[in-house]
Amino acid sequence: DAGVIQSPRHEVTEMGQEVTLRCKPISGHDYLFWYRQTMMRGLELLIYFNNNVPIDDSGMPEDRFSAKMPNASFSTLKIQPSEPRDSAVYFCASSLPATQETQYFGPGTRLLVL
Amino acid sequence: SQKIEQNSEALNIQEGKTATLTCNYTNYSPAYLQWYRQDPGRGPVFLLLIRENEKEKRKERLKVTFDTTLKQSLFHITASQPADSATYLCALDSGGNNRKLIWGLGTSLAVNP
Numbered sequence: 001d002a003g004v005i006q007s008p009r010h011e012v013t014e015m016g017q018e019v020t021l022r023c024k025p026i027s028g029h030d031y032l033f034w035y036r037q038t039m040m041r042g043l044e045l046l047i048y049f050n051n052n053v054p055i056d057d058s059g060m061p062e063d064r065f066s067a068k069m070p071n072a073s074f075s076t077l078k079i080q081p082s083e084p085r086d087s088a089v090y091f092c093a094s095s096l097p098a099t100q101e102t103q104y105f106g107p108g109t110r111l112l113v114l
Numbered sequence: 115s116q117k118i119e120q121n122s123e124a125l126n127i128q129e130g131k132t133a134t135l136t137c138n139y140t141n142y143s144p145a146y147l148q149w150y151r152q153d154p155g156r157g158p159v160f161l162l163l164i165r166e167n168e169k170e171k172r173k174e175r176l177k178v179t180f181d182t183t184l185k186q187s188l189f190h191i192t193a194s195q196p197a198d199s200a201t202y203l204c205a206l207d208s209g210g211n212n213r214k215l216i217w218g219l220g221t222s223l224a225v226n227p
Contacts, residue, residue: 004157031213033213042203042217042218042219042220043158043203043205043217044217045214045215048213048214050213055212055213056212056213056214091157091158093157095213101146101148101163101207101213102148102160102163103158103160103215104160105157105158105159106157107155107156107157108155108156108157
């Protein structure tokens with residue numbers, strides 16, 4: 001299995017631009033999580049999906065952030081417009097159903113907003 | 115609100131010794147706790163999960179304890195090796211049927227040859 005796939009791996013953009021991060025979960029996993037990691041705040045859950053349905057989006061910072069999961073094998077996290085304070089590493093993770101609480105993380109997208 | 119604390123200072127130990135990392139939590143009674151390893155530039159990797167009714171769990175050179183009275187988990191790496199050098203993250207479930215995890219900031223471990 002290829003594991004969780006994220007793209008791009010690095011993104012540098014200017015303030016005000018739209019940023020789209022992409023994630024392909026592990027096949028058969030029906031939970032998908034989007035995280036943001038910074039030195040000061042550590043790993044923060046932004047949103048998670050179960051069977052393509054958003055379950056908890058309480059961590060989404062504000063209306064500039066949106067996430068979608070149109071099918072079981074693809075999800076996007078969009079920031080529009082981007083701001084310098086959005087600079088962080090964004091991780092996608094997936095997990096199995098039932099009692100399998102373990103989360104499998106992708107390599108992350110390092111975002112720098114200038 | 116729920117709060118998790120891990121050793122904020124980096125831990126430096128000599129190869130072959132046992133490393134012990136601490137995870138303390140407050141205002142909360144988690145059903146389970148997980149430990150992950152994170153290497154620079156990479157995503158966290160799952161190591162062990164321990165449930166509230168389990169006192170101890172082992173996997174090869176790793177051992178995790180869970181004391182719900184002290185609200186503390188200890189993570190041990192025995193016979194440590196330089197390859198064990200990484201940041202170790204503790205994560206707790208947020209309760210109910212929610213799959214949300216609450217994460218500590220991690221402890222950096224350096225094993226010196």
